[in-house]
Amino acid sequence: MTHMRRAPARRQPVTFQALTHLEVNTSGRGFFEITAEVAAFLAEAGAATGTLTAFCRHTSASLTIQENADPDVRADLITALETLAPTGFGWVHDLEGPDDMPAHVRTMLTDVTVTIPVEDGRLGLGAWQGLYLIEHRTKPHRREIRLIFTGTGVE
Amino acid sequence: MTHMRRAPARRQPVTFQALTHLEVNTSGRGFFEITAEVAAFLAEAGAATGTLTAFCRHTSASLTIQENADPDVRADLITALETLAPTGFGWVHDLEGPDDMPAHVRTMLTDVTVTIPVEDGRLGLGAWQGLYLIEHRTKPHRREIRLIFTGTGVE
Amino acid sequence: MTHMRRAPARRQPVTFQALTHLEVNTSGRGFFEITAEVAAFLAEAGAATGTLTAFCRHTSASLTIQENADPDVRADLITALETLAPTGFGWVHDLEGPDDMPAHVRTMLTDVTVTIPVEDGRLGLGAWQGLYLIEHRTKPHRREIRLIFTGTGVE
Numbered sequence: 001m002t003h004m005r006r007a008p009a010r011r012q013p014v015t016f017q018a019l020t021h022l023e024v025n026t027s028g029r030g031f032f033e034i035t036a037e038v039a040a041f042l043a044e045a046g047a048a049t050g051t052l053t054a055f056c057r058h059t060s061a062s063l064t065i066q067e068n069a070d071p072d073v074r075a076d077l078i079t080a081l082e083t084l085a086p087t088g089f090g091w092v093h094d095l096e097g098p099d100d101m102p103a104h105v106r107t108m109l110t111d112v113t114v115t116i117p118v119e120d121g122r123l124g125l126g127a128w129q130g131l132y133l134i135e136h137r138t139k140p141h142r143r144e145i146r147l148i149f150t151g152t153g154v155e
Numbered sequence: 156m157t158h159m160r161r162a163p164a165r166r167q168p169v170t171f172q173a174l175t176h177l178e179v180n181t182s183g184r185g186f187f188e189i190t191a192e193v194a195a196f197l198a199e200a201g202a203a204t205g206t207l208t209a210f211c212r213h214t215s216a217s218l219t220i221q222e223n224a225d226p227d228v229r230a231d232l233i234t235a236l237e238t239l240a241p242t243g244f245g246w247v248h249d250l251e252g253p254d255d256m257p258a259h260v261r262t263m264l265t266d267v268t269v270t271i272p273v274e275d276g277r278l279g280l281g282a283w284q285g286l287y288l289i290e291h292r293t294k295p296h297r298r299e300i301r302l303i304f305t306g307t308g309v310e
Numbered sequence: 311m312t313h314m315r316r317a318p319a320r321r322q323p324v325t326f327q328a329l330t331h332l333e334v335n336t337s338g339r340g341f342f343e344i345t346a347e348v349a350a351f352l353a354e355a356g357a358a359t360g361t362l363t364a365f366c367r368h369t370s371a372s373l374t375i376q377e378n379a380d381p382d383v384r385a386d387l388i389t390a391l392e393t394l395a396p397t398g399f400g401w402v403h404d405l406e407g408p409d410d411m412p413a414h415v416r417t418m419l420t421d422v423t424v425t426i427p428v429e430d431g432r433l434g435l436g437a438w439q440g441l442y443l444i445e446h447r448t449k450p451h452r453r454e455i456r457l458i459f460t461g462t463g464v465e
Contacts, residue, residue: 002334005332011328012326012328049329050458051363051460064422065423067369073369075402076403076411076415080415109418110419111422125367126454128368128369
């Protein structure tokens, strides 16, 4: 038996949604944290409680929620993605360069979209969680992320 | 410093949700694009702006958002999934055939559910993104996908 | 041509959201099914039709929707995750023990958040689907999951 404990359900009306577009200019392969920008959007929109969805409009860059403390973690995650989808694997699709097809595989293995609960105006992330855009291409790219909040607003 | 640019938040009331069930008859292992069916559902439902969630009700078929241009990309993605979860690995669970357990692993590594922002009646996919059902089993199967839109409607 | 069949769209007003926090005490590495707790939350909240989002507030535990019948499937999934992100790989980040960095990679490859359609008070899972928390660390941990439903309520 797994021991579980569940808090009483809290009910609220759903009143509005708020949207924005976020542009991120990456400096090439790596992790780029966007947590603060998402929090700023929630504050600007007057979001109180509900859900926040982030969506990455690309197939060679993606999203993930990962540890925001030790940078070695992100270095190891890059190593893991390189191992799981090696650059020199012999992919058929290589018209856009040797880093393109591995970027598609790494996008498939991570997230294009994430939905995060929001409570009292704050993202419901855990203490060690940050929201990251992962740039899978070697060179810098301009990436577009759409954000949408659905729920209740601040009074 | 990562350079980011964020558009002003747009607020709207949330008025309705719309649901449907989608059946896809696959011809066996491969990628099956369902973007047009999802767009047709949004049009029929009178969806304007909000979120669209697609949910795949299976553990040996899944969803992914991937490049919709060069078909070589999907061929390479199939190769990647075969490499990551090999058919002849020596899985314990093989009552349903040698292609069943790798199908579960490949489902776990890709997506059972995706949420896509919708703006002005259109899916917020990037230029090269398509929504695909991935059939992981060798033989044809009938697959069920549930779609739900939440947001504002067309006037 | 892929054969598809789509049911007529059903429209409903969106009236409310309900939230809760779920604590799961794991006994160490493995799969812990939370489907029944999520269903109990929906019943308590008076949820009828909409979406349920589950969010795991950790970077070394995650969520997945997988087969709930043969337990051999979960054993094979553990084997697959061990193969994809080996414990003794030589990760740079090892301050928190040899099972910590593989846990981050396995979290990245599976799900931190899932959204499931709800119809007539029931989770829209397929016949063989269950919602699981995956504990990636060797030792027992207390894990927090946030649940939020958005949609219509029971009359």
